[in-house]
Amino acid sequence: MIDKFQDHASNERTYLSWIRTAIAIAGFGILIEKLPSTPSNTWAGLSLVVLSAALVLLASLRFLVIRNQITQEHLDRTSFGRIEVLFAATLALLLLTVFVFLLGLVRTG
Numbered sequence: 741m742i743d744k745f746q747d748h749a750s751n752e753r754t755y756l757s758w759i760r761t762a763i764a765i766a767g768f769g770i771l772i773e774k775l776p777s778t779p780s781n782t783w784a785g786l787s788l789v790v791l792s793a794a795l796v797l798l799a800s801l802r803f804l805v806i807r808n809q810i811t812q813e814h815l816d817r818t819s820f821g822r823i824e825v826l827f828a829a830t831l832a833l834l835l836l837t838v839f840v841f842l843l844g845l846v847r848t849g
Contacts (some may be wrong), residue, residue, distance in 0.1 A: 744813075751803060751806045753798075755803040758796075759796060759799060761795065763794040765792040766788065768838075769789040772784050772785040772841065773785030778848070781841075784837055784840070784841035787837045791837065795831075798826050801823075
């Protein structure tokens with residue numbers, strides 16, 4: 741049996757959840773890009789795809805940091821907190837992008 745299996749499995753489930761979220765966001769960005777072409781579609785779709793790639797990088801970084809902490813049985817709350825702040829900032833940018841895109845649809849539609 742793997743030592744600390746429950747902790748490792750939980751970390752992996754969280755990682756895969758972030759990856760699924762990033763894939764959904766990228767899919768939404770591609771969908772926006774396929775709508776009738778307007779300048780707001782282009783930048784919003786591209787922004788969502790780029791931010792979803794950033795989300796994958798952050799999720800991978802978080803997964804590796806937490807895995808290392810589980811293996812070493814050492815919880816460093818400062819590095820964990822920094823990663824969570826980066827996640828929050830990325831999600832805020834994603835929501836801002838969607839908000840501005842939807843605001844553009846309301847104004848033109």
